[in-house]
Amino acid sequence: xxxxxxxxxxxxxxxxxxxxxxxxxxxxxxxxxxxxxxxxxxxxxxxxxxxxxxxxxxxxxxxxxxxxxxxxxxxxxxxxxxxxxxxxxxxxxxxxxxxxxxxxxxxxxxxxxxxxxxxxxxxxxxxxxxxxxxxxxxxxxxxxxxxxxxxxxxxxxxxxxxxxxxxxxxxxxxxxxxxxxxxxxxxxxxxxxxx
Amino acid sequence: xxxxxxxxxxxxxxxxxxxxxxxxxxxxxxxxxxxxxxxxxxxxxxxxxxxxxxxxxxxxxxxxxxxxxxxxxxxxxxxxxxxxxxxxxxxxxxxxxxxxxxxxxxxxxxxxxxxxxxxxxxxxxxxxxxxxxxxxxxxxxxxxxxxxxxxxxxxxxxxxxxxxxxxxxxxxxxxxxxxxxxxxxxxxxxxxxxxxxxxxxxxxxxxxxxxxxxxxxxxxxxxxxxxxxxxxxxxxxxxxxxxxxxxxxxxxxxxxxxxxxxxxxxxxxxxxxxxxxxxxxxxxxxxxxxxxxxxxxxxxxxxxxxxxxxxxxxxxxxxxxxxxxxxxxxxxxxxxxxxxxxxxxxxxxxxxxxxxxxxxxxxxxx
Numbered sequence: 001x002x003x004x005x006x007x008x009x010x011x012x013x014x015x016x017x018x019x020x021x022x023x024x025x026x027x028x029x030x031x032x033x034x035x036x037x038x039x040x041x042x043x044x045x046x047x048x049x050x051x052x053x054x055x056x057x058x059x060x061x062x063x064x065x066x067x068x069x070x071x072x073x074x075x076x077x078x079x080x081x082x083x084x085x086x087x088x089x090x091x092x093x094x095x096x097x098x099x100x101x102x103x104x105x106x107x108x109x110x111x112x113x114x115x116x117x118x119x120x121x122x123x124x125x126x127x128x129x130x131x132x133x134x135x136x137x138x139x140x141x142x143x144x145x146x147x148x149x150x151x152x153x154x155x156x157x158x159x160x161x162x163x164x165x166x167x168x169x170x171x172x173x174x175x176x177x178x179x180x181x182x183x184x185x186x187x188x189x190x191x192x193x194x195x
Numbered sequence: 196x197x198x199x200x201x202x203x204x205x206x207x208x209x210x211x212x213x214x215x216x217x218x219x220x221x222x223x224x225x226x227x228x229x230x231x232x233x234x235x236x237x238x239x240x241x242x243x244x245x246x247x248x249x250x251x252x253x254x255x256x257x258x259x260x261x262x263x264x265x266x267x268x269x270x271x272x273x274x275x276x277x278x279x280x281x282x283x284x285x286x287x288x289x290x291x292x293x294x295x296x297x298x299x300x301x302x303x304x305x306x307x308x309x310x311x312x313x314x315x316x317x318x319x320x321x322x323x324x325x326x327x328x329x330x331x332x333x334x335x336x337x338x339x340x341x342x343x344x345x346x347x348x349x350x351x352x353x354x355x356x357x358x359x360x361x362x363x364x365x366x367x368x369x370x371x372x373x374x375x376x377x378x379x380x381x382x383x384x385x386x387x388x389x390x391x392x393x394x395x396x397x398x399x400x401x402x403x404x405x406x407x408x409x410x411x412x413x414x415x416x417x418x419x420x421x422x423x424x425x426x427x428x429x430x431x432x433x434x435x436x437x438x439x440x441x442x443x444x445x446x447x448x449x450x451x452x453x454x455x456x457x458x459x460x461x462x463x464x465x466x467x468x469x470x471x472x473x474x475x476x477x478x479x480x481x482x483x484x485x486x487x488x489x490x491x492x493x494x495x496x497x498x499x500x501x502x503x504x505x506x507x508x509x510x511x512x513x514x515x516x517x518x519x520x521x522x523x524x525x526x527x528x529x530x531x532x533x534x535x536x537x538x539x540x541x542x543x544x545x546x547x548x549x550x551x552x553x554x555x556x557x558x559x560x561x
Binding site: 054060 | 497499515518519522523525527528529530531532548551552555556558559
């Protein structure tokens with residue numbers, strides 16, 4: 001997660017929140033949230049090496065498949081649920097969205113924008129495109145359900161997921177005029193606060 | 196690795212959870228490595244049901260190392276170059292600590308069946324007195340597998356400020372109905388041995404070795420996984436020249452016969468019953484209206500809960516159950532699932548992910 005993204009998430013999450021981070025990776029975000037926001041954080045992760053990195057980082061982590069596990073976190077008293085660059089990796093993202101909104105009052109979702117012009121250009125050349133946000137080759141990617149910003153916001157509208165805040169970031173990870181004016185074409189990543 | 200074996204006497208009387216009082220007791224201990232000058236590098240390891248104080252290293256005249264030798268030692272997962280590791284035989288055991296084989300002061304006879312019932316909570320009380328004895332204010336970690344993991348959990352509940360980390364491995368916050376049932380079969384087998392004499396066999400100069408052996412054979416099966424047994428023994432026939440018993444056909448039979456017999460030579464039947472009873476009754480949430488969340492709320496230690504895929508005695512759901520309660524309580528807690536080839540016994544052996552997780556946990560700082 002880049003610095004800009006991190007500072008947005010830090011900004012949105014109130015002090016002393018109880019936070020669950022689905023797909024927490026090595027636990028960096030939770031560690032920063034604990035240090036800067038006195039958050040009580042838990043990560044959910046399936047990858048053994050990342051879990052060990054969390055343990056080294058002193059971050060509480062649960063080894064679990066997010067696809068199977070989100071509903072287990074209902075009634076745990078979470079203020080915020082985070083799903084950073086993970087929603088597109090899930091088998092049933094729509095269901096996951098519904099479940100995650102039952103876990104916490106608010107959730108932070110970040111996703112790579114497949115509508116970004118660089119990716120469109122790549123596809124125009126007849127190859128599966130890659131970018132800093134989507135570096136993996138088609139045969140190695142964990143992404144099952146890539147979408148554009150327009151697609152995701154359509155889903156939110158259809159399902160009445162209330163987008164409270166959103167930030168669009170360009171491929172350098174900053175919030176630019178271009179990315180904010182024509183997000184579906186110029187944003188590389190979108191960050192949402194939904195609740 | 197510096198190893199010190201020491202029997203430590205505690206003169207003050209000890210009030211047990213059962214209401215009984217011991218007018219003093221002894222604990223057989225073994226320590227590995229050296230306590231630093233601040234006394235901040237101490238790790239307590241708690242043994243499982245049939246374990247003892249000898250957790251690491253090889254003693255003179257013995258072939259087999261201590262029960263957690265793959266984990267504890269110089270440069271190992273619990274590195275004795277860095278940590279001072281304390282191990283003990285639990286109260287009620289039969290390897291040097293006060294227990295059913297000890298001589299009661301009031302009668303001059305072995306306690307036998309009259310040794311009071313002890314609980315996991317009682318063990319933690321005695322271990323706290325042991326910490327005081329060494330001048331250890333706070334354990335860097337309390338760790339154990341199976342019944343040992345239950346002690347680590349109880350530590351976090353009983354003495355929140357005296358433990359920084361608890362490694363609860365292949366354990367649960369209370370054992371399953373099936374576990375109690377298996378324990379009862381084992382107890383029944385022991386009690387029905389004609390040498391048992393209602394537990395007073397020592398006074399008669401006897402020992403219910405047959406019952407103890409059979410009980411252990413049953414228990415041993417539950418510590419292994421089906422796939423591990425298949426892989427190890429398959430349906431191989433036992434070498435006819437080398438049979439424990441004329442009726443033995445398969446290798447697995449001979450193996451269980453041998454393991455059972457070895458165990459019966461070194462273990463005491465009353466201790467067996469006492470230890471299984473302590474396991475059955477363990478339920479720290481009981482004092483909190485059966486609410487494990489409330490029970491964990493005051494814990495300050497970080498928890499590491501580890502379960503093994505092949506463990507059917509303490510299935511991983513039990514570990515996850517503690518984890519979910521810990522999350523609800525808002526305490527620092529991590530849950531991992533490990534592959535483990537050996538069923539419930541997997542906790543005893545080194546494997547890469549297991550050791551890395553335990554080591555990273557022990558060495559992590561906030």
